[in-house]
Each structure stands twice: as structure tokens, then as C-alpha cells.
Amino acid sequence: MxxxxxxxxxxxxxxxxxxxxxxxxxxxxxxxxxxxxxxxxxxxxxxxxxxxxxxxxxxxxxxxxxxxxxxxxxxxxxxxGASEADLAALRMRRVLDAEKDREAVLASFVTSLEEDDERTLRALLAQEED
The missing domain is CATH 1.10.10.10 (Winged helix-like DNA-binding domain superfamily/Winged helix DNA-binding domain)
Structure with missing residues (x-):
């Protein structure tokens, strides 16, 4: 070069x-x-x-x-206007939006989480349901 x-x-x-x-x-x-x-x-x-x-x-x-x-x-x-966590979430959303089989991507993501992260995700989802 x-x-x-x-x-x-x-x-x-x-x-x-x-x-x-x-x-x-x-x-x-x-x-x-x-x-x-x-x-x-x-x-x-x-x-x-x-x-x-x-x-x-x-x-x-x-x-x-x-x-x-x-x-x-x-x-x-x-x-x-956004935190690093907000920016990371936006990147994750873009990856998900680019895939045809969203359910498969989400399932693969969730099953690859460490136990503490899975617990945190479940707690966050439970809060949204309330």
C-alpha cells in the first residue's frame, strides 16, 4: 500500500x-x-x-x-441524550430487526444467558406484566 x-x-x-x-x-x-x-x-x-x-x-x-x-x-x-446502555439496547434491537426468525434469535439469546442475567431478564419481564 x-x-x-x-x-x-x-x-x-x-x-x-x-x-x-x-x-x-x-x-x-x-x-x-x-x-x-x-x-x-x-x-x-x-x-x-x-x-x-x-x-x-x-x-x-x-x-x-x-x-x-x-x-x-x-x-x-x-x-x-442516551446512556451507553441505551445505545447497546438500540444495537441489539437493530440486530433483532434484521433477522427473519425473531423467535429463534430470541430463544437462542435467552438460552445463552448466564444464570444471573436470565434471572434479571425474567424479573424485568415480570415488572412489565404488572
Whole structure:
């Protein structure tokens, strides 16, 4: 692979796990003093991420309902709208929605749970029934 202009050939970029940047952005927003602009988020991430990359992540999180934004001049300010648990639940729901046999997927998921997790799930379902 040819060297990219302006890039140190001895430096290899680490491929991030799916959702890693989203989790980092959400964590930054949860620690924010209030609504913040994209540059504030970019500075907190401190990973030499391009401004456009941060905007893309924030826009995707907004589309998922994980962050809120409001117009501030010609750009936006951002606030956290979801926890990491909310985001994980959304990912789980998307996987389930993509499958044809939802019952089989749910059955497989439930039977693979550890005992404590199964107990927690049963308790949560019982609460919903009440």
C-alpha cells in the first residue's frame, strides 16, 4: 500500500472497534458542562480526529436518538441524550430487526444467558406484566 502524503510511514493507525468512537463521544458529552460545540468534543477526544469525523459521529448519534442538537448560529451545539446502555439496547434491537426468525434469535439469546442475567431478564419481564 503506498504511503499517504503527510503521514508518518512508521506509524500505523489502529482500527477501532465498532461503536468505540460513539462511546467516547457520548462519554465526552455526558461530562460536558452543558450544550457544547463540535470543536469542544473534538478537543476532549484528543485522538487527532478530523473535525469532519467528529461531525459524522455526532450526526450518526443524533440519527439514533442518542444525542440532541440545537442550532447555534450556523452550526449546532450537542448534548447527550442516551446512556451507553441505551445505545447497546438500540444495537441489539437493530440486530433483532434484521433477522427473519425473531423467535429463534430470541430463544437462542435467552438460552445463552448466564444464570444471573436470565434471572434479571425474567424479573424485568415480570415488572412489565404488572
Amino acid at each position: 503506498p504511503d499517504e502524503p503527510g503521514r508518518d510511514p512508521g506509524r500505523r493507525s489502529r482500527r477501532r472497534a465498532q461503536g468505540e468512537l460513539e462511546a467516547l463521544v457520548l462519554a465526552a458529552l455526558r461530562g460536558a458542562p452543558g450544550p457544547v460545540n463540535t470543536a469542544w468534543v473534538q478537543e476532549r477526544l484528543g485522538q487527532d480526529l478530523a473535525y469532519t469525523t467528529v461531525i459524522t459521529i455526532l450526526t450518526r448519534l443524533h440519527a439514533k436518538g442518542a444525542v440532541a442538537r440545537e442550532r447555534a448560529g450556523r452550526s449546532f451545539v450537542w448534548t447527550s
